[in-house]
Amino acid sequence: MSNKVVKVIIADDHALFADGLEQIVGKLPNFEVLAKVNNGKLLIQRLNVLLPDLILMDLNMPYLNGLEAAEMIKKHRPGIKIIIISMYCDNRILDILKQKEIDAFIIKDSTAPILKQAILDVLEGKQVFISPSSEKKAINKLFTDTFEDLFKLGAREIEIIKLIRDGKSTKQIAYDLELSIYTIETHRKNIYRKLGIQGTAELINFANKHNL
């Protein structure tokens, strides 16, 4: 990797942002921006003729969003590294990171030096997750597992928190998990007690804060 040029494609529907990325990446030694595209479909098309080492892309793009595009790319060209750069922190990102469909997630609040370091880390095979700094601690904990220590939540409880976060009602959860509604209600009560919170809204905020 040392003397080889790293070829990059940038995919972002905000052209000005893409231009900015190009400036930052293009100034790195041995980096070359092959192309910029503004939607997912175009990105896939370009991959039929261009073979980049790295793709920087936005999560929200027209025609084919970042995650869908990433999934397709990793399936057909697993060697290409993918870095998602997004406005906001989506809860599902961590799961997707773990499934190795993308190599890095970087929030747009990050700085150029952080992006540069992340690119270098990814090219070395590392996974990188850059979130808003205030939540960094909690996320690091997630990476090294686990919540059970801190919040003393059981696996089932965490599972149920996720389902509630996704908008399911107690009844739906009971049906999904093939359990009694009473059981889910008990779990909810225990979760609220353990976390010292009250109500669905606070629970969802907890889940988002800790990236469940």
Place this chain on the structure above:
Amino acid sequence: MSNKVVKVIIADDHALFADGLEQIVGKLPNFEVLAKVNNGKLLIQRLNVLLPDLILMDLNMPYLNGLEAAEMIKKHRPGIKIIIISMYCDNRILDILKQKEIDAFIIKDSTAPILKQAILDVLEGKQVFISPSSEKKAINKLFTDTFEDLFKLGAREIEIIKLIRDGKSTKQIAYDLELSIYTIETHRKNIYRKLGIQGTAELINFANKHNL
């Protein structure tokens, strides 16, 4: 203007985007980026010690948004040119352009050359308005993040969404806003209908997704 250095301040809470802008602007001959700030308050503070010729700023910033900041700046330092660079096209922008509170509005979908031309035009005293084409707008409606256009929520509705997101119950919100519980219930119903969602969980996810 020909041999004088144009001093610029960049205000955007997305540091990576601000870095990109700095690269683009910094490469123009006789341009100097004095400072980058990530919120409106900080921008105003900086203006007590720095005297830029031009400010590039985001519409949506914490603490003091772009329009409020622009209004204050034009009132106290009318000589400073202000260019707003925003994610989406707000309908009120045109009115504000007409009131001469800002000198240019540029959508983030624009390209670096367009930005450069806009900056030069503004420095010559022109007003510039770069919006997405009407077709593009339709596409944005289908795919991405402009809830103003797409969902047509009123100010009161947005206020109530925030309170729900913060964990308040209908009763608490009614008490806080000194309104009837019935009114809050009506607002909730209207919000659900407009957003095509159902239940507190989905509402909070919407709020988080759109950074309310």
Place this chain on the structure above:
DNA sequence: AGCTCAATACCCAATAATGGGTATAGAACA
């Protein structure tokens, strides 16, 4: 002057969530 729309308020019925209990089977562990 008439129209539209946001914001307000109310009524009613059905469903969901919350909070107080109790209880039991099985796993983990000292």
Place this chain on the structure above:
DNA sequence: TGTTCTATACCCATTATTGGGTATTGAGCT
């Protein structure tokens, strides 16, 4: 073996939310 903990399940009562209506007021636009 006895204890502790998780996950399971149930009962009851109260409060909250949801979804179906209708209606009025005031601001702003034509």
